[in-house]
Amino acid sequence: MKQTIFQQMHLDAKAKMVSFAGDEMPIQYPQGIIHEHNVVRNDVGVFDVSHMGEFEVRGKDALAFVQKITINDASKLNPGNVQYSAMCKPDGGIVDDLLVYNMDTYFMLVVNGANIDKDYAWCLENTKGMDVELTNMTDEINLLAVQGPKSLDTLNGLADVDMSEIEFYNYKLGKLNAVEMILSRTGYTGELGFELYFKGDKAVAEGVWKAVFEAGKAHNIEPVGLGCRDTLRLEKCYCLYGNDIDETTNPIEAGLGWITKLAKGEFNGSDVIAKVKEDKPNRRLVGFMVEAEKFIPRHNYKISLEGKEIGHVTSGNISPTLGKGIGLAYVAWDNKASGTKIDIEARGKKFAAEIVKLPFVK
Amino acid sequence: MNFPEELKYTEDHEWIKVDGTTGFIGLTDHAQGELGDVVFIDIEEDIEEIELGESFGTIEAVKTVADILAPVNGKVLEINTALNDNPETVNNDPYGEGWLIKIEITDPSELDKLMDVNAYKVLIGQ
Numbered sequence: 203m204k205q206t207i208f209q210q211m212h213l214d215a216k217a218k219m220v221s222f223a224g225d226e227m228p229i230q231y232p233q234g235i236i237h238e239h240n241v242v243r244n245d246v247g248v249f250d251v252s253h254m255g256e257f258e259v260r261g262k263d264a265l266a267f268v269q270k271i272t273i274n275d276a277s278k279l280n281p282g283n284v285q286y287s288a289m290c291k292p293d294g295g296i297v298d299d300l301l302v303y304n305m306d307t308y309f310m311l312v313v314n315g316a317n318i319d320k321d322y323a324w325c326l327e328n329t330k331g332m333d334v335e336l337t338n339m340t341d342e343i344n345l346l347a348v349q350g351p352k353s354l355d356t357l358n359g360l361a362d363v364d365m366s367e368i369e370f371y372n373y374k375l376g377k378l379n380a381v382e383m384i385l386s387r388t389g390y391t392g393e394l395g396f397e398l399y400f401k402g403d404k405a406v407a408e409g410v411w412k413a414v415f416e417a418g419k420a421h422n423i424e425p426v427g428l429g430c431r432d433t434l435r436l437e438k439c440y441c442l443y444g445n446d447i448d449e450t451t452n453p454i455e456a457g458l459g460w461i462t463k464l465a466k467g468e469f470n471g472s473d474v475i476a477k478v479k480e481d482k483p484n485r486r487l488v489g490f491m492v493e494a495e496k497f498i499p500r501h502n503y504k505i506s507l508e509g510k511e512i513g514h515v516t517s518g519n520i521s522p523t524l525g526k527g528i529g530l531a532y533v534a535w536d537n538k539a540s541g542t543k544i545d546i547e548a549r550g551k552k553f554a555a556e557i558v559k560l561p562f563v564k
Numbered sequence: 565m566n567f568p569e570e571l572k573y574t575e576d577h578e579w580i581k582v583d584g585t586t587g588f589i590g591l592t593d594h595a596q597g598e599l600g601d602v603v604f605i606d607i608e609e610d611i612e613e614i615e616l617g618e619s620f621g622t623i624e625a626v627k628t629v630a631d632i633l634a635p636v637n638g639k640v641l642e643i644n645t646a647l648n649d650n651p652e653t654v655n656n657d658p659y660g661e662g663w664l665i666k667i668e669i670t671d672p673s674e675l676d677k678l679m680d681v682n683a684y685k686v687l688i689g690q
Contacts, residue, residue, distance in 0.1 A: 234601045234655070235626045429600070429626060496604035498624040520603045520626060548629075549622065 206252040207407040223315030225253040228427040235429035246350035247426030253315035263332040275463040281306035290471030295449035349395030352421035379413035392438035437563040455483035486538040492527030494553035499529040573684035599625035636674040638667030
Protein backbone atom coordinates (compact mmCIF):
# COMPACT_ATOMS: atom_id res chain seq x y z
CA MET A 203 0.00 0.00 0.00
CA LYS A 204 1.35 3.41 -0.96
CA GLN A 205 1.27 6.20 1.56
CA THR A 206 1.07 9.87 0.75
CA ILE A 207 3.84 12.16 1.89
CA PHE A 208 1.52 13.52 4.62
CA GLN A 209 1.10 10.11 6.32
CA GLN A 210 2.68 11.20 9.60
CA MET A 211 0.46 14.30 9.71
CA HIS A 212 -2.61 12.08 9.44
CA LEU A 213 -1.39 9.71 12.13
CA ASP A 214 -0.58 12.63 14.42
CA ALA A 215 -4.15 13.85 13.92
CA LYS A 216 -5.43 10.33 14.75
CA ALA A 217 -7.00 9.77 11.35
CA LYS A 218 -8.83 6.59 10.49
CA MET A 219 -6.91 5.36 7.45
CA VAL A 220 -8.42 3.33 4.62
CA SER A 221 -7.23 1.94 1.33
CA PHE A 222 -8.34 4.17 -1.53
CA ALA A 223 -7.10 4.14 -5.11
CA GLY A 224 -4.04 2.17 -4.06
CA ASP A 225 -3.11 4.69 -1.40
CA GLU A 226 -3.60 4.68 2.33
CA MET A 227 -5.82 7.72 2.84
CA PRO A 228 -7.59 9.38 5.78
CA ILE A 229 -11.34 8.76 5.60
CA GLN A 230 -12.01 10.74 8.76
CA TYR A 231 -10.45 12.15 11.90
CA PRO A 232 -11.78 11.54 15.44
CA GLN A 233 -14.62 14.07 15.39
CA GLY A 234 -16.27 12.38 12.43
CA ILE A 235 -17.56 13.00 8.93
CA ILE A 236 -20.48 15.30 9.79
CA HIS A 237 -18.30 17.50 11.95
CA GLU A 238 -15.71 17.71 9.16
CA HIS A 239 -18.44 18.46 6.62
CA ASN A 240 -19.52 21.43 8.73
CA VAL A 241 -15.93 22.57 9.20
CA VAL A 242 -15.62 22.94 5.42
CA ARG A 243 -19.04 24.59 5.02
CA ASN A 244 -18.47 27.04 7.88
CA ASP A 245 -14.72 27.54 8.33
CA VAL A 246 -11.83 25.81 6.59
CA GLY A 247 -10.66 22.23 6.21
CA VAL A 248 -7.59 20.69 4.60
CA PHE A 249 -7.76 17.56 2.45
CA ASP A 250 -4.70 15.58 1.46
CA VAL A 251 -5.55 14.70 -2.13
CA SER A 252 -2.09 13.66 -3.19
CA HIS A 253 -3.58 10.44 -4.55
CA MET A 254 -4.83 12.41 -7.55
CA GLY A 255 -2.83 11.95 -10.75
CA GLU A 256 -1.01 14.69 -12.65
CA PHE A 257 0.15 14.32 -16.26
CA GLU A 258 2.17 16.94 -18.09
CA VAL A 259 1.68 17.33 -21.83
CA ARG A 260 4.39 19.04 -23.86
CA GLY A 261 5.30 19.35 -27.51
CA LYS A 262 4.19 21.05 -30.71
CA ASP A 263 0.94 19.10 -30.77
CA ALA A 264 0.10 19.45 -27.07
CA LEU A 265 -3.07 21.47 -27.68
CA ALA A 266 -4.17 19.22 -30.54
CA PHE A 267 -3.68 16.22 -28.29
CA VAL A 268 -5.71 17.72 -25.43
CA GLN A 269 -8.44 18.67 -27.90
CA LYS A 270 -8.52 15.11 -29.20
CA ILE A 271 -8.73 13.33 -25.86
CA THR A 272 -10.99 15.75 -23.96
CA ILE A 273 -14.57 16.83 -24.65
CA ASN A 274 -14.34 20.46 -23.49
CA ASP A 275 -12.66 23.12 -25.65
CA ALA A 276 -9.10 23.52 -24.39
CA SER A 277 -8.37 26.14 -27.08
CA LYS A 278 -10.35 28.58 -24.92
CA LEU A 279 -7.82 28.29 -22.12
CA ASN A 280 -5.26 31.03 -21.58
CA PRO A 281 -2.29 30.56 -19.28
CA GLY A 282 -3.71 30.78 -15.77
CA ASN A 283 -7.02 29.14 -16.70
CA VAL A 284 -8.30 25.77 -15.50
CA GLN A 285 -11.10 23.77 -17.13
CA TYR A 286 -13.30 20.90 -15.98
CA SER A 287 -13.45 18.27 -18.69
CA ALA A 288 -13.72 14.57 -19.41
CA MET A 289 -12.03 11.99 -21.61
CA CYS A 290 -14.18 9.63 -23.65
CA LYS A 291 -13.73 6.41 -25.54
CA PRO A 292 -14.73 6.35 -29.21
CA ASP A 293 -18.08 4.91 -28.11
CA GLY A 294 -18.71 7.95 -25.89
CA GLY A 295 -18.11 6.12 -22.59
CA ILE A 296 -16.28 8.24 -20.04
CA VAL A 297 -12.69 7.18 -19.35
CA ASP A 298 -12.36 9.78 -16.59
CA ASP A 299 -13.26 13.31 -15.62
CA LEU A 300 -10.38 15.66 -15.14
CA LEU A 301 -9.06 19.20 -14.82
CA VAL A 302 -7.04 20.74 -17.65
CA TYR A 303 -4.52 23.45 -16.72
CA ASN A 304 -2.98 25.73 -19.33
CA MET A 305 0.53 26.11 -17.89
CA ASP A 306 1.65 28.42 -20.73
CA THR A 307 4.38 26.16 -22.12
CA TYR A 308 2.55 22.90 -21.39
CA PHE A 309 -0.77 21.47 -20.20
CA MET A 310 -1.33 19.70 -16.92
CA LEU A 311 -4.09 17.10 -16.69
CA VAL A 312 -5.33 16.21 -13.20
CA VAL A 313 -7.07 12.84 -13.13
CA ASN A 314 -8.72 10.63 -10.52
CA GLY A 315 -6.41 8.64 -8.29
CA ALA A 316 -8.17 5.37 -9.01
CA ASN A 317 -7.70 5.83 -12.77
CA ILE A 318 -4.08 6.92 -13.07
CA ASP A 319 -2.70 3.80 -14.76
CA LYS A 320 -5.69 3.39 -17.05
CA ASP A 321 -5.69 7.07 -18.01
CA TYR A 322 -1.96 7.16 -18.64
CA ALA A 323 -2.18 4.14 -20.94
CA TRP A 324 -5.13 5.71 -22.75
CA CYS A 325 -3.37 9.05 -23.16
CA LEU A 326 -0.18 7.38 -24.33
CA GLU A 327 -2.08 5.43 -26.96
CA ASN A 328 -3.56 8.69 -28.19
CA THR A 329 -0.19 10.39 -28.59
CA LYS A 330 0.60 8.13 -31.55
CA GLY A 331 1.48 10.16 -34.62
CA MET A 332 1.61 13.37 -32.62
CA ASP A 333 4.52 15.48 -31.45
CA VAL A 334 3.63 15.11 -27.80
CA GLU A 335 5.64 14.31 -24.70
CA LEU A 336 3.48 12.86 -21.95
CA THR A 337 4.88 12.61 -18.40
CA ASN A 338 3.22 11.10 -15.37
CA MET A 339 4.17 13.46 -12.52
CA THR A 340 1.92 11.88 -9.90
CA ASP A 341 4.68 10.60 -7.64
CA GLU A 342 6.44 13.97 -7.59
CA ILE A 343 3.50 16.28 -6.99
CA ASN A 344 1.90 16.75 -3.59
CA LEU A 345 -1.61 18.14 -3.45
CA LEU A 346 -3.51 19.75 -0.62
CA ALA A 347 -7.04 21.11 -0.99
CA VAL A 348 -7.74 23.97 1.43
CA GLN A 349 -11.50 24.42 1.31
CA GLY A 350 -14.07 26.55 3.06
CA PRO A 351 -15.15 30.17 3.47
CA LYS A 352 -12.06 30.92 5.58
CA SER A 353 -9.62 29.41 3.09
CA LEU A 354 -8.79 32.77 1.55
CA ASP A 355 -8.08 34.38 4.94
CA THR A 356 -5.98 31.36 5.86
CA LEU A 357 -3.78 31.42 2.79
CA ASN A 358 -3.68 35.07 1.88
CA GLY A 359 -0.92 36.20 4.17
CA LEU A 360 0.98 32.98 3.68
CA ALA A 361 1.48 33.07 -0.07
CA ASP A 362 3.55 35.68 -1.86
CA VAL A 363 0.73 36.43 -4.28
CA ASP A 364 -2.62 38.08 -3.59
CA MET A 365 -4.87 35.04 -3.36
CA SER A 366 -7.99 37.21 -3.53
CA GLU A 367 -7.13 38.04 -7.14
CA ILE A 368 -7.34 34.40 -8.22
CA GLU A 369 -10.70 33.87 -9.83
CA PHE A 370 -12.70 30.64 -9.76
CA TYR A 371 -11.09 28.04 -12.05
CA ASN A 372 -7.88 30.04 -12.36
CA TYR A 373 -4.47 29.65 -10.80
CA LYS A 374 -1.37 31.65 -10.05
CA LEU A 375 2.19 30.49 -9.57
CA GLY A 376 3.66 31.60 -6.30
CA LYS A 377 5.52 30.64 -3.18
CA LEU A 378 3.93 29.50 0.04
CA ASN A 379 6.17 28.82 3.01
CA ALA A 380 9.03 29.45 0.51
CA VAL A 381 7.87 26.52 -1.63
CA GLU A 382 7.01 27.13 -5.28
CA MET A 383 3.54 25.98 -6.11
CA ILE A 384 0.47 26.18 -8.27
CA LEU A 385 -2.17 28.04 -6.26
CA SER A 386 -5.39 26.99 -7.90
CA ARG A 387 -8.87 28.21 -7.02
CA THR A 388 -10.56 24.89 -7.53
CA GLY A 389 -12.02 22.15 -5.38
CA TYR A 390 -14.68 19.50 -5.03
CA THR A 391 -16.70 21.01 -2.20
CA GLY A 392 -18.62 23.93 -3.72
CA GLU A 393 -17.02 26.29 -1.21
CA LEU A 394 -14.44 28.99 -1.67
CA GLY A 395 -11.26 26.95 -1.80
CA PHE A 396 -7.82 26.43 -3.17
CA GLU A 397 -5.73 23.49 -4.28
CA LEU A 398 -1.98 23.64 -3.77
CA TYR A 399 0.23 21.62 -6.13
CA PHE A 400 3.86 21.45 -5.17
CA LYS A 401 6.93 19.26 -5.36
CA GLY A 402 9.25 18.39 -2.52
CA ASP A 403 10.19 15.73 -0.01
CA LYS A 404 8.59 14.87 3.33
CA ALA A 405 10.24 17.79 5.15
CA VAL A 406 8.99 20.25 2.53
CA ALA A 407 5.50 18.77 2.50
CA GLU A 408 5.18 18.68 6.28
CA GLY A 409 6.50 22.25 6.39
CA VAL A 410 3.69 23.40 4.08
CA TRP A 411 1.10 21.41 6.05
CA LYS A 412 2.22 22.95 9.35
CA ALA A 413 2.41 26.48 7.93
CA VAL A 414 -1.15 26.22 6.57
CA PHE A 415 -2.47 24.93 9.90
CA GLU A 416 -0.62 27.64 11.82
CA ALA A 417 -2.12 30.30 9.55
CA GLY A 418 -5.56 28.74 9.84
CA LYS A 419 -5.55 28.42 13.62
CA ALA A 420 -7.49 31.67 14.04
CA HIS A 421 -10.04 30.36 11.53
CA ASN A 422 -10.68 26.99 13.23
CA ILE A 423 -8.81 25.04 10.56
CA GLU A 424 -8.94 21.23 10.77
CA PRO A 425 -7.77 18.28 8.70
CA VAL A 426 -10.71 16.67 6.90
CA GLY A 427 -10.98 13.29 5.18
CA LEU A 428 -12.41 11.53 2.17
CA GLY A 429 -15.67 10.80 4.02
CA CYS A 430 -16.80 14.41 4.07
CA ARG A 431 -15.34 14.98 0.62
CA ASP A 432 -18.12 12.69 -0.58
CA THR A 433 -20.96 14.38 1.34
CA LEU A 434 -19.71 17.83 0.33
CA ARG A 435 -19.55 17.02 -3.37
CA LEU A 436 -22.88 15.22 -3.33
CA GLU A 437 -24.71 18.24 -1.88
CA LYS A 438 -23.38 20.18 -4.87
CA CYS A 439 -24.07 17.31 -7.32
CA TYR A 440 -20.54 16.92 -8.60
CA CYS A 441 -20.10 13.58 -10.36
CA LEU A 442 -17.93 10.92 -8.74
CA TYR A 443 -16.12 8.69 -11.20
CA GLY A 444 -16.92 5.04 -10.57
CA ASN A 445 -20.31 5.96 -9.07
CA ASP A 446 -22.11 8.44 -11.30
CA ILE A 447 -19.97 8.21 -14.41
CA ASP A 448 -17.85 5.45 -15.91
CA GLU A 449 -17.08 3.82 -19.25
CA THR A 450 -20.71 2.73 -19.63
CA THR A 451 -22.11 6.26 -19.30
CA ASN A 452 -21.87 9.06 -21.82
CA PRO A 453 -21.52 12.77 -21.01
CA ILE A 454 -24.98 13.70 -22.28
CA GLU A 455 -26.88 11.31 -20.05
CA ALA A 456 -24.55 12.20 -17.16
CA GLY A 457 -25.58 15.85 -17.38
CA LEU A 458 -22.16 16.88 -18.65
CA GLY A 459 -23.51 18.46 -21.81
CA TRP A 460 -22.25 21.80 -20.51
CA ILE A 461 -18.63 20.65 -20.91
CA THR A 462 -19.24 18.79 -24.18
CA LYS A 463 -18.18 21.17 -26.93
CA LEU A 464 -19.20 19.51 -30.16
CA ALA A 465 -18.55 22.77 -32.05
CA LYS A 466 -14.80 22.53 -31.43
CA GLY A 467 -14.41 19.83 -34.07
CA GLU A 468 -13.74 16.12 -33.93
CA PHE A 469 -12.57 14.47 -30.72
CA ASN A 470 -12.65 10.99 -29.21
CA GLY A 471 -16.28 9.97 -29.06
CA SER A 472 -17.63 13.11 -30.73
CA ASP A 473 -19.61 11.26 -33.43
CA VAL A 474 -21.39 9.03 -30.95
CA ILE A 475 -21.96 11.84 -28.46
CA ALA A 476 -23.44 14.08 -31.17
CA LYS A 477 -25.84 11.31 -32.12
CA VAL A 478 -26.84 10.68 -28.49
CA LYS A 479 -27.50 14.39 -28.10
CA GLU A 480 -29.63 14.50 -31.23
CA ASP A 481 -31.62 11.33 -30.50
CA LYS A 482 -31.89 12.06 -26.74
CA PRO A 483 -30.33 9.49 -24.42
CA ASN A 484 -32.38 6.68 -22.89
CA ARG A 485 -31.70 7.83 -19.37
CA ARG A 486 -30.56 10.85 -17.43
CA LEU A 487 -28.61 11.44 -14.23
CA VAL A 488 -30.92 13.26 -11.83
CA GLY A 489 -30.88 14.31 -8.20
CA PHE A 490 -33.49 13.14 -5.75
CA MET A 491 -34.39 13.92 -2.18
CA VAL A 492 -35.67 11.25 0.18
CA GLU A 493 -39.09 11.91 1.69
CA ALA A 494 -39.28 8.71 3.74
CA GLU A 495 -38.16 8.95 7.35
CA LYS A 496 -34.83 7.62 8.53
CA PHE A 497 -33.49 6.39 5.22
CA ILE A 498 -30.26 6.97 3.38
CA PRO A 499 -30.07 5.92 -0.28
CA ARG A 500 -26.98 3.98 -1.38
CA HIS A 501 -25.17 3.10 -4.59
CA ASN A 502 -27.08 0.56 -6.72
CA TYR A 503 -30.44 0.67 -4.90
CA LYS A 504 -33.20 0.22 -7.48
CA ILE A 505 -35.62 3.00 -8.34
CA SER A 506 -39.21 2.40 -9.35
CA LEU A 507 -42.16 4.50 -10.42
CA GLU A 508 -45.62 3.08 -9.81
CA GLY A 509 -44.11 -0.37 -9.47
CA LYS A 510 -42.04 -0.24 -12.66
CA GLU A 511 -38.26 -0.18 -12.41
CA ILE A 512 -36.93 3.00 -14.02
CA GLY A 513 -33.35 3.23 -12.83
CA HIS A 514 -30.86 2.96 -10.00
CA VAL A 515 -29.07 5.09 -7.44
CA THR A 516 -25.47 5.96 -8.33
CA SER A 517 -24.56 8.02 -5.26
CA GLY A 518 -26.48 8.46 -2.05
CA ASN A 519 -25.88 9.77 1.41
CA ILE A 520 -27.24 12.03 4.07
CA SER A 521 -26.98 15.73 3.41
CA PRO A 522 -25.54 17.00 6.69
CA THR A 523 -26.70 20.49 5.70
CA LEU A 524 -30.32 19.46 5.05
CA GLY A 525 -30.54 16.51 7.46
CA LYS A 526 -32.14 14.40 4.74
CA GLY A 527 -31.16 11.58 2.42
CA ILE A 528 -30.09 12.81 -1.02
CA GLY A 529 -28.72 11.08 -4.06
CA LEU A 530 -27.97 10.92 -7.75
CA ALA A 531 -29.57 8.33 -9.98
CA TYR A 532 -29.99 7.32 -13.58
CA VAL A 533 -33.68 7.22 -14.46
CA ALA A 534 -35.45 6.69 -17.75
CA TRP A 535 -35.38 9.86 -19.87
CA ASP A 536 -39.17 10.19 -19.80
CA ASN A 537 -39.21 10.15 -16.00
CA LYS A 538 -36.50 12.71 -15.37
CA ALA A 539 -38.68 15.76 -14.61
CA SER A 540 -38.22 17.38 -11.24
CA GLY A 541 -41.24 16.83 -9.03
CA THR A 542 -41.53 13.19 -10.13
CA LYS A 543 -42.32 10.96 -7.14
CA ILE A 544 -40.21 7.81 -7.10
CA ASP A 545 -39.62 4.86 -4.81
CA ILE A 546 -36.22 3.61 -3.77
CA GLU A 547 -36.05 -0.07 -3.01
CA ALA A 548 -33.90 -1.44 -0.22
CA ARG A 549 -34.16 -4.36 2.19
CA GLY A 550 -37.39 -5.48 0.50
CA LYS A 551 -39.08 -2.16 1.26
CA LYS A 552 -39.89 0.97 -0.70
CA PHE A 553 -38.85 4.43 0.43
CA ALA A 554 -40.46 7.54 -1.06
CA ALA A 555 -38.34 10.16 -2.79
CA GLU A 556 -38.77 12.98 -5.26
CA ILE A 557 -36.66 14.06 -8.22
CA VAL A 558 -35.53 17.61 -7.50
CA LYS A 559 -33.69 20.46 -9.17
CA LEU A 560 -29.93 20.57 -8.61
CA PRO A 561 -27.89 21.30 -6.64
CA PHE A 562 -29.28 20.20 -3.29
CA VAL A 563 -27.37 22.90 -1.45
CA LYS A 564 -26.93 26.23 -3.22
CA MET B 565 -12.52 1.67 23.88
CA ASN B 566 -14.83 0.79 26.71
CA PHE B 567 -16.54 -2.58 27.35
CA PRO B 568 -18.54 -2.84 30.57
CA GLU B 569 -18.13 -6.13 32.41
CA GLU B 570 -21.77 -6.54 33.40
CA LEU B 571 -23.02 -6.76 29.78
CA LYS B 572 -23.51 -9.72 27.47
CA TYR B 573 -22.32 -9.37 23.89
CA THR B 574 -23.17 -10.79 20.44
CA GLU B 575 -20.92 -11.58 17.48
CA ASP B 576 -22.79 -8.86 15.62
CA HIS B 577 -21.68 -6.23 18.14
CA GLU B 578 -24.88 -5.73 20.09
CA TRP B 579 -24.89 -5.70 23.88
CA ILE B 580 -27.66 -6.56 26.33
CA LYS B 581 -27.90 -5.33 29.88
CA VAL B 582 -30.03 -7.61 32.04
CA ASP B 583 -32.06 -6.46 35.03
CA GLY B 584 -34.23 -9.32 36.24
CA THR B 585 -36.25 -10.28 33.15
CA THR B 586 -35.84 -6.86 31.56
CA GLY B 587 -33.13 -6.25 28.99
CA PHE B 588 -31.73 -3.10 27.40
CA ILE B 589 -30.11 -3.60 24.00
CA GLY B 590 -27.62 -1.38 22.23
CA LEU B 591 -24.56 -1.28 20.01
CA THR B 592 -21.04 -1.73 21.36
CA ASP B 593 -18.42 0.99 21.40
CA HIS B 594 -16.54 -1.00 18.77
CA ALA B 595 -19.61 -1.08 16.51
CA GLN B 596 -20.34 2.64 16.77
CA GLY B 597 -16.66 3.34 16.07
CA GLU B 598 -16.72 1.21 12.93
CA LEU B 599 -19.99 2.73 11.74
CA GLY B 600 -18.90 6.30 12.35
CA ASP B 601 -21.52 9.06 12.54
CA VAL B 602 -24.92 7.48 13.20
CA VAL B 603 -27.67 9.58 11.58
CA PHE B 604 -30.85 7.50 11.79
CA ILE B 605 -32.05 4.57 13.86
CA ASP B 606 -35.02 2.95 12.17
CA ILE B 607 -37.05 0.62 14.38
CA GLU B 608 -40.73 0.11 13.47
CA GLU B 609 -42.80 2.07 15.97
CA ASP B 610 -45.36 -0.70 16.38
CA ILE B 611 -42.86 -3.51 16.80
CA GLU B 612 -44.10 -5.93 19.47
CA GLU B 613 -41.50 -8.67 19.56
CA ILE B 614 -37.92 -9.26 18.58
CA GLU B 615 -36.70 -12.62 17.42
CA LEU B 616 -33.32 -14.10 18.28
CA GLY B 617 -30.82 -13.52 15.47
CA GLU B 618 -33.31 -11.57 13.34
CA SER B 619 -33.07 -7.91 12.36
CA PHE B 620 -35.40 -5.64 14.32
CA GLY B 621 -34.20 -2.39 12.78
CA THR B 622 -31.49 -0.62 10.86
CA ILE B 623 -28.82 1.87 11.73
CA GLU B 624 -28.00 4.39 9.04
CA ALA B 625 -24.55 5.88 9.42
CA VAL B 626 -22.89 8.25 6.95
CA LYS B 627 -20.63 5.50 5.67
CA THR B 628 -22.96 2.51 5.67
CA VAL B 629 -26.18 0.90 6.82
CA ALA B 630 -26.32 -1.99 9.29
CA ASP B 631 -29.02 -4.29 10.60
CA ILE B 632 -29.58 -4.51 14.32
CA LEU B 633 -29.95 -8.15 15.31
CA ALA B 634 -31.80 -9.39 18.35
CA PRO B 635 -29.48 -11.07 20.91
CA VAL B 636 -32.44 -12.96 22.42
CA ASN B 637 -36.19 -13.38 21.94
CA GLY B 638 -38.27 -10.79 23.70
CA LYS B 639 -41.34 -8.61 23.99
CA VAL B 640 -40.74 -4.98 23.25
CA LEU B 641 -41.39 -2.70 26.22
CA GLU B 642 -39.96 0.55 24.90
CA ILE B 643 -38.06 2.05 21.99
CA ASN B 644 -35.56 4.80 22.76
CA THR B 645 -37.33 7.59 20.89
CA ALA B 646 -34.90 10.18 22.22
CA LEU B 647 -32.57 8.92 19.50
CA ASN B 648 -34.91 10.29 16.81
CA ASP B 649 -33.65 13.79 17.53
CA ASN B 650 -30.20 12.85 18.77
CA PRO B 651 -28.96 9.76 16.93
CA GLU B 652 -25.36 10.75 17.68
CA THR B 653 -26.01 9.60 21.26
CA VAL B 654 -25.32 6.09 19.93
CA ASN B 655 -21.78 7.31 19.16
CA ASN B 656 -21.31 9.38 22.28
CA ASP B 657 -22.83 7.12 24.95
CA PRO B 658 -23.28 3.65 23.44
CA TYR B 659 -23.91 1.85 26.74
CA GLY B 660 -25.94 4.55 28.45
CA GLU B 661 -28.32 7.02 26.82
CA GLY B 662 -27.57 5.39 23.46
CA TRP B 663 -29.57 2.22 24.21
CA LEU B 664 -31.91 1.22 21.39
CA ILE B 665 -34.69 -0.93 22.75
CA LYS B 666 -35.99 -2.26 26.08
CA ILE B 667 -37.47 -5.76 26.18
CA GLU B 668 -38.97 -8.39 28.40
CA ILE B 669 -36.69 -11.40 27.97
CA THR B 670 -38.73 -14.44 26.95
CA ASP B 671 -36.23 -17.15 27.85
CA PRO B 672 -33.35 -16.10 30.14
CA SER B 673 -31.43 -19.29 29.27
CA GLU B 674 -30.70 -17.72 25.87
CA LEU B 675 -28.41 -15.27 27.68
CA ASP B 676 -26.01 -18.11 28.45
CA LYS B 677 -25.18 -18.43 24.76
CA LEU B 678 -24.02 -14.81 24.53
CA MET B 679 -20.43 -13.73 25.08
CA ASP B 680 -19.06 -12.24 28.24
CA VAL B 681 -16.80 -9.23 28.08
CA ASN B 682 -13.59 -11.27 27.79
CA ALA B 683 -14.86 -13.36 24.91
CA TYR B 684 -16.07 -10.23 23.14
CA LYS B 685 -12.72 -8.52 23.54
CA VAL B 686 -11.06 -11.56 21.97
CA LEU B 687 -13.55 -11.41 19.09
CA ILE B 688 -12.62 -7.85 18.21
CA GLY B 689 -8.92 -8.34 18.89
CA GLN B 690 -8.69 -6.12 21.97
